[in-house]
Amino acid sequence: xxxxxxxxxxxxxxxxxxxxxxxxxxxxxxxxxxxxxxxxxxxxxxxxxxxxxxxxxxxxxxxxxxxxxxxxxxxxxxxxxxxxxxxxxxxxxxxxxxxxxxxxxxxxxxxxxxxxxxxxxxxxxxxxxxxxxxxxxxxxxxxxxxxxxxxxxxxxxxxxxxxxxxxxxxxxxxxxxxx
Numbered sequence: 003x004x005x006x007x008x009x010x011x012x013x014x015x016x017x018x019x020x021x022x023x024x025x026x027x028x029x030x031x032x033x034x035x036x037x038x039x040x041x042x043x044x045x046x047x048x049x050x051x052x053x054x055x056x057x058x059x060x061x062x063x064x065x066x067x068x069x070x071x072x073x074x075x076x077x078x079x080x081x082x083x084x085x086x087x088x089x090x091x092x093x094x095x096x097x098x099x100x101x102x103x104x105x106x107x108x109x110x111x112x113x114x115x116x117x118x119x120x121x122x123x124x125x126x127x128x129x130x131x132x133x134x135x136x137x138x139x140x141x142x143x144x145x146x147x148x149x150x151x152x153x154x155x156x157x158x159x160x161x162x163x164x165x166x167x168x169x170x171x172x173x174x175x176x177x178x179x180x181x
Contacts, residue, residue, distance in 0.1 A: 012086035131158035
């Protein structure tokens with residue numbers, strides 16, 4: 003189980019689950035260090051990903067010295083650093099502003115197009131609109147589902163319409179499957 007998670011699975015937790023005693027860089031490096039990757043190579047990969055997540059200026063800061071959104075992007079970086087084949091994400095952009103959400107979701111969509119499968123749980127219709135399959139859950143059961151076959155902006159409207167028909171802000175279980 004440990005090897006499967008270390009090699010195949012990435013998890014973005016809603017509560018970040020970062021190690022407060024480590025810096026932003028060290029938190030992102032944990033998965034690579036556990037897998038035995040060489041330090042120099044691991045640091046290069048981490049710096050590249052940190053730049054993509056727009057947290058490269060924060061790498062030497064302790065986790066308690068950065069904002070909630072910066073912690074969120076650190077947690078996303080930690081989940082992505084080992085290039086998992088399957089990503090599970092619980093409200094991956096919950097602590098992010100609109101622009102950071104857009105940036106992160108574009109990155110996740112790009113990784114998906116390269117072959118990473120993702121399952122995302124969210125209440126955010128914007129996040130759901132980046133996915134290609136959305137299940138709407140209410141009281142533990144699937145109420146409806148949408149498949150994306152149009153531009154994201156059009157799909158966003160379909161997500162909003164489905165939410166309104168279900169009576170508001172329900173859980174979405176969204177999947178970005180490789181195309």
